[in-house]
Amino acid sequence: MPQLLTPDICVIGAGSGGLSAAAIAAAFGVSVVLIERGPMGGECLNTGCVPSKALLAAAKRAHQIRDAEKFGIRVGNPGIDHKAVAEHVAGVVAAIAPNDSVERFNGLGVDVIKASARFVDPDIVEAADYQIKARRFVIATGSAPLIPPIPVLDRVPFFTNETIFQNTHRLPQLIILGGGPAGLELAQAHKRLGSEVTVVEAGKALSRDDDELRQYLLNRLRDEGIRVQENARVERIEPFGNNIRVVFANLGRTYSIEGTHLLLAVGRAPVVADLNLEAAGIDYSERGIQVTSGLRTSNKRVYAIGDVTGEVNLTHAANYHASIVIKNALFRLPAKADHSTIPWVTFTDPEVAHVGLTEDAARARYGKLAILRWPYAENDRAQAERETGGFVKVIASRRGKILGAGIVGAQAGELIQMWSLAMQKGISLKAMQSIVSPYPTLSEMNKRAALNYFAPSAQNPFLRRIIALLAKFR
Numbered sequence: 001m002p003q004l005l006t007p008d009i010c011v012i013g014a015g016s017g018g019l020s021a022a023a024i025a026a027a028f029g030v031s032v033v034l035i036e037r038g039p040m041g042g043e044c045l046n047t048g049c050v051p052s053k054a055l056l057a058a059a060k061r062a063h064q065i066r067d068a069e070k071f072g073i074r075v076g077n078p079g080i081d082h083k084a085v086a087e088h089v090a091g092v093v094a095a096i097a098p099n100d101s102v103e104r105f106n107g108l109g110v111d112v113i114k115a116s117a118r119f120v121d122p123d124i125v126e127a128a129d130y131q132i133k134a135r136r137f138v139i140a141t142g143s144a145p146l147i148p149p150i151p152v153l154d155r156v157p158f159f160t161n162e163t164i165f166q167n168t169h170r171l172p173q174l175i176i177l178g179g180g181p182a183g184l185e186l187a188q189a190h191k192r193l194g195s196e197v198t199v200v201e202a203g204k205a206l207s208r209d210d211d212e213l214r215q216y217l218l219n220r221l222r223d224e225g226i227r228v229q230e231n232a233r234v235e236r237i238e239p240f241g242n243n244i245r246v247v248f249a250n251l252g253r254t255y256s257i258e259g260t261h262l263l264l265a266v267g268r269a270p271v272v273a274d275l276n277l278e279a280a281g282i283d284y285s286e287r288g289i290q291v292t293s294g295l296r297t298s299n300k301r302v303y304a305i306g307d308v309t310g311e312v313n314l315t316h317a318a319n320y321h322a323s324i325v326i327k328n329a330l331f332r333l334p335a336k337a338d339h340s341t342i343p344w345v346t347f348t349d350p351e352v353a354h355v356g357l358t359e360d361a362a363r364a365r366y367g368k369l370a371i372l373r374w375p376y377a378e379n380d381r382a383q384a385e386r387e388t389g390g391f392v393k394v395i396a397s398r399r400g401k402i403l404g405a406g407i408v409g410a411q412a413g414e415l416i417q418m419w420s421l422a423m424q425k426g427i428s429l430k431a432m433q434s435i436v437s438p439y440p441t442l443s444e445m446n447k448r449a450a451l452n453y454f455a456p457s458a459q460n461p462f463l464r465r466i467i468a469l470l471a472k473f474r
């Protein structure tokens, strides 16, 4: 007989979303059962954000060594020990893992069950030898790499994000399918660690991003020697001697490229197959579990958060979802998820960061806009660091309401946060331009971009007459 547990909240999946939901609920003294069938921490910790950023960090060091001469420092070509790089990546994951561990969550008062969960009733989930009848359920089962139905793909070996970080060798010629954030980050990491890299993208690379910023990044990646082929409709992938051949069509012509290795980064599929959602009356599609703006599913007892909803596949979005669900489930507050000011960053070098609307989206919605820019080359710190490529771009209404911001350049992911705060709290351009930023910092660029909105007023003849008049009084 399975043992019956009756917690207030049962969370399925211990990735970014599930861990946040469980930790917040437990902090309020609520009884929580958390069910996880794989490694604690989910994708972000084990096969996503953390290992990819650790690999990029290693690659950046190799690049900086090659690039050091412009600072007057001569060091030759770096030797890359791929096994040691893989150990570094695993070491970073291991250093963070205790935060997400069973022990830590037990310490927070959460009961963790290491097993696969499935609904057997609208309010009962089964996992291992337990039946969990909870007041509320939170599904946070995430997403898995999408494997496209491309002919002959089953005859060639390929990596996905679930396997690439275990690689301990140089991949001489890497072909990456998909030019989204995962494809481009891993393209640059491998290029800098000694691979020849070709990215084959069906449409536009980084298509969610502002066109001007994504073009800037693509030019920089191409300057580094990464080939990025856009608008490539892949027709087949086949073995070619010991190598792999990708055949694709572009503008009516057929091309083929060969490589030693293949990585698939063509998007995500929600993980729902084993949950037996039908038994709980939970509606879903191939995009994900359908939720209301309060993240409730078609079963009122059950919420869904993070990647499995197919809304926004980002760790901080999953964390944000968790906070919304806890407000709803514990405090009965009518909290709604607002995705319009969730920032997103691609951690290439240079980084590309956005919040709010891109220029095209804002133009379609608002018509005339004020576009404010400030280049890194006009920032003293960027000059000192020799990081002069890139720019800040702010998209505002003609009346000065901030509609979006994008930054491409060094530390864009850090710099975007001021704009996120401004948009989330309704802070005006006027307030942004009156911030006193420490000198010399890259953040000064944010202020300078905002100041551009007011620059025409310095030429205003009326203001100039007043200044001239005031100058007469000592």
Ligand SMILES: Cc1cc2nc3c(=O)[nH]c(=O)nc-3n(C[C@H](O)[C@H](O)[C@H](O)COP(=O)(O)OP(=O)(O)OC[C@H]3O[C@@H](n4cnc5c(N)ncnc54)[C@H](O)[C@@H]3O)c2cc1C
Pocket (backbone or CB within 6 Å): 012, 013, 014, 015, 016, 017, 018, 035, 036, 037, 038, 039, 040, 041, 042, 043, 044, 045, 047, 048, 049, 050, 052, 115, 116, 117, 118, 140, 141, 142, 143, 161, 182, 271, 274, 275, 305, 306, 307, 308, 312, 313, 314, 315, 316, 317, 318, 347
């Ligand atoms: C290469 C790569 C890099 C990324 N980099 C970033 C980044 O820099 N920044 C960022 O914000 N996002 C990044 N992401 C996206 C980020 O990893 C995801 O958005 C995030 O992990 C989603 O969290 P989640 O909780 O929804 O799901 P997950 O983290 O996938 O967790 C779901 C968990 O549920 C478990 N599970 C599934 N089914 C069951 C079941 N039936 N029973 C029990 N357990 C189950 C799984 O084992 C898993 O542990 C990256 C993704 C990839 C692929």
Ligand SMILES: NC(=O)c1ccc[n+]([C@@H]2O[C@H](COP(=O)([O-])OP(=O)(O)OC[C@H]3O[C@@H](n4cnc5c(N)ncnc54)[C@H](O)[C@@H]3O)[C@@H](O)[C@H]2O)c1
Pocket (backbone or CB within 6 Å): 148, 150, 177, 178, 179, 180, 181, 182, 183, 185, 200, 201, 202, 203, 204, 205, 206, 207, 232, 234, 265, 266, 267, 268, 312, 313, 314, 344, 345, 346, 347
């Ligand atoms: N820095 C970050 O925050 C970060 C980094 C990596 C991944 N992620 C998240 O993880 C998720 C997965 O990332 P991703 O880049 O794999 O997915 P994605 O959906 O963002 O991009 C996939 C790309 O593959 C292309 N594509 C689809 N089918 C193709 C085919 N058959 N041939 C060639 N190209 C094809 C698409 O046009 C798209 O540009 C994303 O939602 C992303 O937000 C975030």
